[in-house]
Amino acid sequence: MVTLVTDPSALQILWFALVAVLWIGYFFLEGFDYGVAMLLPILPKGDAARKETERRVMINTIGPVWDGNEVWLLTAGGATFAAFPGWYSTLFSGLYLPLLLVLLGLIVRGVSFEYRAKHNDTRWHATFDWCATIGSFIIVLVLGVGFANFVAGMPVALAGNGVTWVMTGSFWSLFSWYGLLGGVLFVALFATHGAVFLSLKTDGEIRERARGFASKSGLVTLVLLLAYVLGLQLAFPASDNPWVNGLAVTACWIVGVLSVVALAVAWVFNSKGREGWSFIFTGVAILTMLVMVFIKIYGTLGFDSSAAATPLDMTTASSSPMTLQIMSLAALVFVPIVLCYQAWSYWVFRRRLSNKNIPVVPQFLAAKPKNA
């Protein structure tokens, strides 16, 4: 494969890095609220009333923050659109059906959290709980398959007009062994991340059960993550990518190994009951795993342009210098502000929740006017 590498501008490199940061922020933050939703049918135990209370404990740990977490995804999408229109347009149209599934998942799980509490009925609750669980599961699974395909490289060709790239692979070609491995890994990884988050944010039996779950799922995830890292390094090594030179190839190896180590450390902390440290290290594992992926797709953006006369890459997909400058200025000013107030909101809701904190009737329903 001979692909011409054009020197990218500093701003193009910056925006590639920023897109990576936004995806990492999204997976780190929303990753655990996907995990919490996936665990809704698994963790609660006991009679119906107790299960209901425990499910509400779980939902309330993410209730105030899930929507803000999801904005990381919207910003990643928006930043890709603004900084690399060629990337955004080819990827989003090329992955049409997978993205449709992600959207449907985002819709049903988003309304679930909000509408569940607004009507007191067992079937109503059960319906929305399943929407939250299945929706979150589908999103994580599809994104896992998608990211594995970025790693493997998705073939693109130029359309008839000579300026538009289209993806040429079929929907089913996404489900290669590596694609499937990526999907399963993401489900296991974020379920574990969510369980560790719950053990950090709850108290009582649910906290113990979350820890127990994480110690089991953590082992499975560790095996999957190891396979995913080795799969990337051996089957789709970064050295295949003409944009990635010797030092970066080594870096790709290092972060991959680090992610496996970080997950192992998280597992050890979890079994010792050090929930805060365990959560930090599942976070580090997610971060380093994604850094590895983004090093692998640096420049090529995860496309295989060998069949295209002009490659679709970081320079050809990019916006003009003026747009990148404007966007850089905005990011420089507003990203720190956003980080501050979002961190502050986590601090406001820092308390652990237990069954005792949950009012008998959701406050939304305690609305009956008092009879004189």
Next chain:
Amino acid sequence: MEDAVSIARWQFGITTVYHFLFVPITIATSMLVAIMQTMWRRTGHEKWLKLTKFYGKLFLINFAAGVVTGIVQEFQFGMNWSEYSRFVGDIFGAPLALEALLAFFLESTFIGLWIFGWGRLNPKVHLASIYLAAIGTMISAVFILAANSWMQNPVGAIYRNGRAEMADFGAVLTNPVFLATFPHQLAACYMVAGGLISGIAGWHLWRASRAAKGLRVSKKTLPAGQVVTAEDSIREASTWRTGMRFGAITMLIASLCVIVSGDILGKEMVKVQPMKMAAAEALYQTESPADFSLLTIGTLDGSKEVFSIKIPGLTSFLSHGNFSERVQGINDLEKAYAEHGFTRDDGTKLALQQAYASQLEQYGLSSVAPIIPVTYWSFRLMMGLGMLGAAISVVMLWVTRKNKPAPTGRWWPVMCAALLFLPLAANSFGWIFTEMGRQPWIVAGVLPTSAAVSPGVSAAAVLFSLIAFTLVYAAIACVVLFLFVKYIRLGLPDVSNHSDDIIDGDAPLSFAY
């Protein structure tokens, strides 16, 4: 390919009109609830707290639906309209990214803080949260309207590297179409929220009036077994009166702003998209002066009129500010396009329109007129339904002046219900007019809509997603309506146990899902 274009357009139309039912409620109700909460803090009067919580709940039911349907909007540009995204991304992408960064983070984080912050934040910070969320929704409107205005009037751009590129970001943000659209849309949002607040309060007030006179008021049995009785309604009457008048006054002021800004916007539209005004009036021949028809019954193909009611010179006035000036007709604009390509009313072109003109031959556009019955009727429905709503708010304020009790007749709840839906429908028709009136262009005078769809996506895939979204959206509509009706009937919440103390330790939270 034609199929893919029309299915993608239907999908955009359905998902966008649906999303935009929630947007105006979100934008304006968030601010009005913030004002209610401020009134409570300022006056200490419990009725304001009740209104804050009551309308706050309706706002949140609406907000959740708005959030999830909004995600589809950002994704579908890339999914269905990838050629559009590639072509305009250098300009259009920036406002979308800025919207997420500056607006979405702000609103989502501070809505979360406001919802769950009762009993966890100190009162001032809690109040500031809802203001910040409301400001976030407005910032969001700024960027998305700037992006849309650029599609109507693509300023500050040049044609380079096979696409539109940014030449002047300042020009995009000071686009005269945007400067007129923003106040027009913002005020239209306040009409919707004002109508929602006064309509619901008006209905409860009517129940109270009937109960006070001993007339029959149906007992509402709620799903949870709770009952709102006539006595409840009477006791709450003064709170509802406050809510009703607050909403109606908001609506009346907003209506005046909509009219003034709409007039300015209309004149800008004539300058940059003369065809849209001709299509709004179904004006085939250039006329000076041009009349405005309130109602036209024509032959089925629309080419000949059978009966009409006309206001002399009004279209001239709407277009140029006087009752005599020339307004270009559809046929003449079509002829002008065939001869000189797309031009503005004064015969000039923008840099991008000028530069891209040579590329247009490949698309072979035979007509540059939109579908006239759609533009003609959506323009009238926008104005007519909006004005009817404004008139109802005047009637409501007049009837309940000087503390007069609300009427007990059956016409009153009909008016209240109309107030909920008229401004919302006017908003929808306004957007249908704006977007359909731009056709056959996706970027006015530059890129045809038919050239903007994703080249690699089959019509079958788009159809599948159209069906999937429509079904899921229909299900959400059922849930939202069910919850709205439930909480509207449930009436004002009990706030007697409200406390500003921060709750800690094992005590139940004052707010939890």
